[in-house]
Amino acid sequence: MKGVSFHHALTVREELCQGCTRCMRNCPTEAIRLFHGKAHVHPDKCIDCGQCMDACPFDAIVIEQDDFEKIFSYNYRVAILPSVFIGQFADDIPERYIYKSLLDIGFNEVYEAEFGVDILQTIGNRFSTYADDKPVISSYCPAIVRLIQIKYPTLVKHINLLRPPVEITAMYIRKKLLDRGIDPKDIGIFYVTPCAAKIAQIKSPEQQKPEDIFTGVINLDYIYNLVQSNISKNKKILEEISSDLPIPPLTPDAGLWSLTTGESSTVSGRTLAIDEIHNVIDFLEKLENDEVKNLDFLELRACAGGCAGGVLNPGNRFLAKERLFHRSQSMKEITLEQEAMICMQASYLQHYIKRDRIEAKAVFQLDEDISKALEKLENYQKVVNALPGIDCGLCGAPTCSALAEDISKGIADITQCAVLKLRRTDDNLAIKKVWGNSLEPHQP
Amino acid sequence: MDKRYAIPSGDFTHAGQASSEIKRLLKQLNIPPKIIKRVVVSLYEAEVNVVAHSLGGEVLCSIDSEHIKITVSDRGPGIPDVGLAMSEGYSTASQEVREMGFGAGMGLPNMRNNSDEMDIKTSPEGTSIFMNISFKEN
Numbered sequence: 001m002k003g004v005s006f007h008h009a010l011t012v013r014e015e016l017c018q019g020c021t022r023c024m025r026n027c028p029t030e031a032i033r034l035f036h037g038k039a040h041v042h043p044d045k046c047i048d049c050g051q052c053m054d055a056c057p058f059d060a061i062v063i064e065q066d067d068f069e070k071i072f073s074y075n076y077r078v079a080i081l082p083s084v085f086i087g088q089f090a091d092d093i094p095e096r097y098i099y100k101s102l103l104d105i106g107f108n109e110v111y112e113a114e115f116g117v118d119i120l121q122t123i124g125n126r127f128s129t130y131a132d133d134k135p136v137i138s139s140y141c142p143a144i145v146r147l148i149q150i151k152y153p154t155l156v157k158h159i160n161l162l163r164p165p166v167e168i169t170a171m172y173i174r175k176k177l178l179d180r181g182i183d184p185k186d187i188g189i190f191y192v193t194p195c196a197a198k199i200a201q202i203k204s205p206e207q208q209k210p211e212d213i214f215t216g217v218i219n220l221d222y223i224y225n226l227v228q229s230n231i232s233k234n235k236k237i238l239e240e241i242s243s244d245l246p247i248p249p250l251t252p253d254a255g256l257w258s259l260t261t262g263e264s265s266t267v268s269g270r271t272l273a274i275d276e277i278h279n280v281i282d283f284l285e286k287l288e289n290d291e292v293k294n295l296d297f298l299e300l301r302a303c304a305g306g307c308a309g310g311v312l313n314p315g316n317r318f319l320a321k322e323r324l325f326h327r328s329q330s331m332k333e334i335t336l337e338q339e340a341m342i343c344m345q346a347s348y349l350q351h352y353i354k355r356d357r358i359e360a361k362a363v364f365q366l367d368e369d370i371s372k373a374l375e376k377l378e379n380y381q382k383v384v385n386a387l388p389g390i391d392c393g394l395c396g397a398p399t400c401s402a403l404a405e406d407i408s409k410g411i412a413d414i415t416q417c418a419v420l421k422l423r424r425t426d427d428n429l430a431i432k433k434v435w436g437n438s439l440e441p442h443q444p
Numbered sequence: 445m446d447k448r449y450a451i452p453s454g455d456f457t458h459a460g461q462a463s464s465e466i467k468r469l470l471k472q473l474n475i476p477p478k479i480i481k482r483v484v485v486s487l488y489e490a491e492v493n494v495v496a497h498s499l500g501g502e503v504l505c506s507i508d509s510e511h512i513k514i515t516v517s518d519r520g521p522g523i524p525d526v527g528l529a530m531s532e533g534y535s536t537a538s539q540e541v542r543e544m545g546f547g548a549g550m551g552l553p554n555m556r557n558n559s560d561e562m563d564i565k566t567s568p569e570g571t572s573i574f575m576n577i578s579f580k581e582n
Contacts, residue, residue, distance in 0.1 A: 153477040154484075288467065289460055290485050365474035370579070371509045373473045378445050380472070405472075 009199035016060035023052035034396035047146035048200040050311035066216035074188025087320025100242035101230040116165025117254035132157040142201035143302035153360030194310025258307035269296030380408035394418040
């Protein structure tokens with residue numbers, strides 16, 4: 001197991017953080033602690049799921065992105081959008097307006113990320129899975145992959161090693177442009193991300209390579225604003241100038257891929273789709289206990305509704321989903337001409353279709369040395385029994401057990417517990433009305 | 445370190461509590477994933493056995509730096525034919541238990557396959573199963 005930290009896209013802006021503890025209490029991996037009234041994220045435990053950002057009422061948690069102006073350092077600029085981007089716009093804005101605006105703001109070509117699904121289906125005749133153990137777990141959501149790496153080491157072998165469709169799309173486009181004779185230095189391929197996890201994945205040193213898949217990443221809300229203002233300014237002429245604009249190819253299956261059940265419904269056998277990170281955690285506990293039998297494939301997504309629930313999406317996720325379903329009804333299968341174009345790149349892509357093996361990361365260990373870890377564990381047990389067990393968060397840790405863990409590691413002190421202190425004072429009658437007279441530790 | 449868990453008879457909703465907690469502790473000790481999996485499977489099967497077949501009992505887990513020793517004891521009625529119970533697919537589980545998705549007859553064989561050492565003592569007064577799993581990967 002490696003101890004290397006992940007690349008992270010989420011950062012706390014200390015000047016805005018009020019220390020309200022909401023992010024800390026919402027973090028599914030207990031990665032956040034409060035120091036001097038500000039939230040601090042533990043880099044080994046953060047999986048970039050974005051729950052903290054969603055919970056923050058002060059916009060103090062932000063997702064890093066590349067400067068949009070960076071795209072103009074490249075002569076040939078490609079935007080790769082998640083399908084859910086289209087779902088962010090009001091229904092009376094036609095898709096062609098959106099595509100035309102993306103060209104207007106500076107891109108030469110636009111593709112939907114899920115086109116990679118069509119590429120994979122075309123070159124493999126089906127959606128393939130590569131994993132050592134069943135049920136195979138989808139590798140589509142990077143926050144889920146990281147969650148399993150840090151919290152469920154025994155399940156790492158279930159993760160599908162198929163490269164995510166978004167990377168296949170980017171590799172396909174880059175190869176096509178190179179074949180056209182465009183200088184590699186002139187090609188800029190930018191992903192428009194609906195969440196933090198996808199940025200973190202793209203920027204991770206352990207991923208990327210095959211000729212550097214993405215040149216940069218721009219947040220979906222940023223591009224949404226540029227497109228929306230272009231549409232507002234040019235509404236009158238957009239009808240005419242976008243009338244014969246070709247819409248990038250995408251099949252109905254691919255168009256719905258990023259929504260809950262979008263992937264699982266195309267895989268054969270018994271499948272299950274679970275969305276929202278806490279639901280996923282509950283389920284993975286069961287799977288790790290070997291309580292789940294006879295399933296072949298699991299589609300697990302960190303956000304409710306799949307990518308429609310991405311934290312950077314400005315729109316309503318249910319409306320976005322409805323729009324994608326509605327448009328999928330008029331989407332067509334891949335034409336023979338498109339199929340031929342994909343097949344020309346098949347041998348190149350097949351070479352990279354599998355990603356590197358995924359390693360577990362031991363971030364919950366109390367000590368490298370097992371005897372010392374055991375000692376700390378005994379200490380942890382004692383402390384956890386002494387704490388009130390109400391998870392109030394006033395100590396700066398999300399739960400009493402998290403504080404106990406920090407104490408056993410020597411990075412926190414039991415005097416941080418405000419409830420123990422209050423219970424020991426005789427004169428605080430108002431508090432005693434709430435919590436009773438008992439000085440007894442709780443029984444877990 | 446010792447951890448003790450009471451297991452009431454017939455309460456399937458809480459079967460798996462001991463294995464879940466032990467699993468968390470083993471991760472804190474950075475035990476290799478393969479070994480954690482073996483402990484969890486053995487312990488979970490043992491818990492379900494006590495819930496499904498006995499009048500109630502308890503699990504005692506003793507953890508040191510080299511292994512985990514698990515002792516599962518119940519208050520009867522005992523296993524009539526241990527040899528038969530150890531064969532895969534043999535089950536005495538009631539229809540009710542099977543309908544809940546348990547009782548496939550893999551309990552004892554699974555426990556044996558996943559532990560380094562296993563010993564069963566049974567009489568009508570109760571059954572006691574001892575398992576030892578080493579933390580060293582072989």
